[in-house]
Amino acid sequence: MEIEEKPYRLVLSIAKWIIPLVFLILSIRMITNTPDYQEPAYQVKGWFGDSSSYQEKSQKSIDKLAQKSRRNIASLESRIDKLKPVKPFIVVNTTENRFSLRNAAGDTIKTGMCSTGKNELLISGTKRIVFKTPKGIFMVRNKQQSRPWIKPDWAFIEDGLPIPSARSSERIDYATLGDYALEIGNGYMLHGTLYQRFLGLPVTHGCVRLGDKDLELIYNTLSKGSKVFIY
Amino acid sequence: MNNKLVFWIVTAVLGVCCIYILTSTVILPVFTKSALPKVVVHTVEEKEKNGKPSKNADDSADTSNGGSSKESVDKLLELKKREFLTQSRLALATEDSNYLVLDLSNKLAILELKGIVLHEAKIVKLTLSNSIKQQHAESLINWASEPFSVKNIEATIPKIVFFEKIAPKDTLEANKMSLEPKITKQGDVLVIMDFQRNLRFIISQSELPDPDGLKAITELRKSYSKLEVSRSLDALTHLNREPIKPQIEIVVSKTDATILYKALPLNPRMILKF
Numbered sequence: 001m002e003i004e005e006k007p008y009r010l011v012l013s014i015a016k017w018i019i020p021l022v023f024l025i026l027s028i029r030m031i032t033n034t035p036d037y038q039e040p041a042y043q044v045k046g047w048f049g050d051s052s053s054y055q056e057k058s059q060k061s062i063d064k065l066a067q068k069s070r071r072n073i074a075s076l077e078s079r080i081d082k083l084k085p086v087k088p089f090i091v092v093n094t095t096e097n098r099f100s101l102r103n104a105a106g107d108t109i110k111t112g113m114c115s116t117g118k119n120e121l122l123i124s125g126t127k128r129i130v131f132k133t134p135k136g137i138f139m140v141r142n143k144q145q146s147r148p149w150i151k152p153d154w155a156f157i158e159d160g161l162p163i164p165s166a167r168s169s170e171r172i173d174y175a176t177l178g179d180y181a182l183e184i185g186n187g188y189m190l191h192g193t194l195y196q197r198f199l200g201l202p203v204t205h206g207c208v209r210l211g212d213k214d215l216e217l218i219y220n221t222l223s224k225g226s227k228v229f230i231y
Numbered sequence: 232m233n234n235k236l237v238f239w240i241v242t243a244v245l246g247v248c249c250i251y252i253l254t255s256t257v258i259l260p261v262f263t264k265s266a267l268p269k270v271v272v273h274t275v276e277e278k279e280k281n282g283k284p285s286k287n288a289d290d291s292a293d294t295s296n297g298g299s300s301k302e303s304v305d306k307l308l309e310l311k312k313r314e315f316l317t318q319s320r321l322a323l324a325t326e327d328s329n330y331l332v333l334d335l336s337n338k339l340a341i342l343e344l345k346g347i348v349l350h351e352a353k354i355v356k357l358t359l360s361n362s363i364k365q366q367h368a369e370s371l372i373n374w375a376s377e378p379f380s381v382k383n384i385e386a387t388i389p390k391i392v393f394f395e396k397i398a399p400k401d402t403l404e405a406n407k408m409s410l411e412p413k414i415t416k417q418g419d420v421l422v423i424m425d426f427q428r429n430l431r432f433i434i435s436q437s438e439l440p441d442p443d444g445l446k447a448i449t450e451l452r453k454s455y456s457k458l459e460v461s462r463s464l465d466a467l468t469h470l471n472r473e474p475i476k477p478q479i480e481i482v483v484s485k486t487d488a489t490i491l492y493k494a495l496p497l498n499p500r501m502i503l504k505f
Contacts, residue, residue, distance in 0.1 A: 017238070019242055020238075020241045020242045020245045020246075023245035023249040024245050026249050026252075026253075027245070027248050027249050027252045059300070062307050063303075066303075066306065066310055069310040069313075069314045070310060072314050073310070073314050073317055076318055076320075079321055080317070080320055080321050081346070083324050083325065083346050084345065085347070089347075091347070091349055093349075093350065093494075094493075095489055095490045095493050096486065096490065106347065106348070118412060118413070119392060119393050120393065120395075121393050121394065121395045122396050122398055123395060123396065123397050123398060124397075124398035125398075127398075135494070136327060136328075136344075137327060137345060157398045158399075159399070159402065160400060160401045160402045160404055160405035161402060161405075198412060201412045202412060202414075203412040229349055231329055231344065231494040
């Protein structure tokens with residue numbers, strides 16, 4: 001009987017080490033399986049300690065680094081300044097339908113209400129015409145007083161009228177744009193409106209409509225080449 | 232007897248090691264990623280009042296002598312922070328899209344284009360996750376040194392709403408159509424953006440939402456927390472350490488939240504200023 005029990009005891013004495021072995025394997029697996037951070041810039045030194053690599057440097061090298069950093073900041077800031085407008089400019093907020101006229105230094109001269117695109121999709125047969133104000137940075141390309149509006153096709157489609165020929169006098173409208181118009185490209189303009197009561201609401205076909213007094217100030221402040229920021 | 236003692240000592244030591252490693256690499260990173268109670272972020276004025284280094288106080292860094300004191304290292308870190316921020320601003324200002332500058336020190340969310348401030352939103356409440364709060368300044372600077380690009384955006388409001396209109400057949404039909412503008416009701420806002428480097432950025436409104444808005448906000452939050460729980464469980468079951476997910480939540484007015492979301496491009500980029 002004793003001869004048969006020996007291998008059984010041996011198995012038991014080996015098996016009891018399984019528990020610490022499992023602990024050991026688990027610990028190693030947890031350490032080795034810790035994923036690397038995908039982004040190299042994301043360094044998590046703080047997780048393991050609070051030391052700074054700069055603290056190991058001497059005062060002299062820190063001073064040098066500080067000087068270099070200061071020079072870099074000055075150079076970078078001057079490069080940002082060069083990107084800024086050199087003339088007065090206008091910022092149009094299409095969500096709130098407000099504008100802010102600013103001088104070259106960026107200080108606000110006047111804020112007020114305007115009307116921007118109504119975000120409408122006009123469906124006429126197979127045609128789809130979108131009325132919205134484009135967003136981004138634009139430039140005043142042309143300034144005109146009492147500019148007539150040459151009605152595009154959609155103006156007739158919207159009114160249920162037959163579309164006249166390209167040079168028809170029916171296309172010329174002297175009242176709609178108001179006293180001043182500033183073209184910003186692709187047929188979009190900053191201009192006046194007959195519907196002053198709608199200022200502050202999104203009602204236009206993409207242009208920015210302004211009140212008479214505001215428009216006059218904007219016309220006199222902005223010049224050809226002035227920036228128009230729309231967001 | 233001796234054997235038994237050795238067994239228990241080894242088991243106990245390895246058990247403690249195992250629990251320690253499990254806690255430090257799996258449990259803690261998973262649980263500490265949620266925000267701690269209020270984080271105090273000093274404004275520039277407060278820093279100046281407390282005599283802490285501000286961007287105008289940089290000039291004194293050169294004059295100190297001796298070994299590298301904590302003060303001079305802090306000043307250098309402040310400079311580095313400003314340098315990286317300016318570098319990021321320049322990188323984004325050269326592009327034609329607008330971008331967000333999140334000024335944590337002054338509690339402002341600034342929409343910029345070509346270095347011009349288009350819109351400034353005052354942050355009513357700012358919550359930073361523990362993983363940001365606990366980072367050492369230097370690693371935080373390294374982490375935020377480049378602009379963040381978005382990976383995924385979810386929001387309770389649409390970016391743009393289009394009304395469809397069938398063109399009238401004649402002038403009679405056109406005259407019947409109302410001239411009055413169609414105004415959409417401004418929906419309640421919650422925007423969740425996942426940026427590179429695991430940054431999660433949340434914009435929510437300070438105003439109480441209406442029942443429909445509340446439902447939409449709750450659904451969006453629930454879907455994200457479900458995803459988080461399943462990820463955490465997955466990490467735990469696979470004995471993986473979850474990557475640290477820094478989170479920033481700002482509460483702004485409903486109008487500002489709408490403006491920020493609608494004005495940002497489809498793939499917005501963001502700079503952190505802290």
